[in-house]
Amino acid sequence: MYPLFGSPQLGAPLEVVSRCLFHVDFAEPEWTADGLLIARSGHLGSFSRGASLASVADSLGTTYAAANSQPAWEARDLDGDTIREAFGLRMGADDRLPFDDPPPPQALSGLLEFVETGARTTANATLFAITNDAVSGARLWLDTSGTYYRINWSDGATTRTATLTVGQPTSGQRVRLRWTLSATGVVTLWQSINGAAETTATAAPLMLPTAWASGARVRLNSRGDTENPAQGWYRRLKLADVALDVATLDVLR
């Protein structure tokens, strides 16, 4: 079938977008008029916090207290030159940020960049998840054993977990966690602290389901509606299809 009068032109672009399965970069916060956070991939996130969050730093190092449901934007010095050049979202244990419409279970890669603020030592604190509110059924989540970060995925009955055995980030350290879920259901986790070489862990295969649990959402900083909150200074979260190396995943848009 050919169109009668040629293909339509692309729409007028208003924002830089991403073709990743999911991509949010907190240096580019965009909001809908009713207060939903727009990820670069187009997903809409609903930010909430049931309490204030104190001691959030601005670009000059002056601190402020973020009110309930006020995103705690924070500027940080990531390259050690005392200039707070990096802009991100600081989240505490009361912060929730779920996005609707998660990508389906498939071979995929994930990348989460954040600054450790103490989540690692709280067992089950969950940085990222694709879960429903009740944390049941097929799901994927990135949490901590209390000692090391780990990636988990479950088909609803059986759970596979890949737990790092080396690398314990401490508060203030830059952490890059990335993971792959293969078509055969093998989940692998890599961690780099302050840009150093990665450490890794992997788990046994488990057949991928055809869908995540009903009501599943992409979540930052918690596992379900209330379960296992984490904390951290988050920079970006990215999900891409197929297993990608870190260099490709880093620049993929």
Add this chain to the structure above:
Amino acid sequence: MITLDGRTLTSLGVSARSVSGWRDGPLSTRAFRALANSSGGLFASRAAGQLREIELTVNIPAVTIAGTTPVLDLLDEATQGLVALAFPDAPGRVVRVIRIGRTVVGAGADTEFLVPRLLATYTFAAADGASYDTEPMLYALSTTPVPIALGTLPSLGVVQITGAWTGARTLTYRGANGIAYGSLAITVPVSETLLGTEYVELDLARRTITRVGPTGARTDAYAWKSAGAWFACDPTDATRAFGQSPTLALSAGTGIFITRRAWSV
């Protein structure tokens, strides 16, 4: 290095050959009217910006004729929509452009089907010719004036005023010389109570005022604007040579200001 939406040219399988226009700021025009019996005249108060064009030529190092097509397709995809271009002389800034043209020629004259190495020239146009910092700036506001770092163009942004308050609060913008060039007064109506768990958001670009409740519910509060006028933080109120910046302050309480510096190139 040159990046397109953060992607290096290497990651797209090409290398830079030449670039032009990236150091040219957006042209602006301003009407001028001659005055009778005068050696001069008057500029109009408003200026109009023009389209800014940037041209990028890349080497496409394919080894077969057919091998060039996937590379060009990938480049087409990478240059679709609004593209954030960054250049090595200012890697922390981007100019957002759309592709308006693509020309592909052989690396030598009349050699398209003999030598598969190609040169592709992409012409981009920036409807907004300014460059912007990739990282927003964040300032905690209080009654103490805080200096606002600016680029070479005015910057807008979002102000969020936190805490429980009644009556009026005024946001005051002063030049580096201390003169108040702008102010906005927000008055909570006597029939309303603003809780400590809420905040009021002023969007200086969209010119909206929004009350955000404890659960994040947003309601229009434009009617709370009781005095003053919308303003922009303007680098003509700063002295770059001496590092002096304009300031923002609240008459009481605390808040934050989120902005992104803008540059003419």
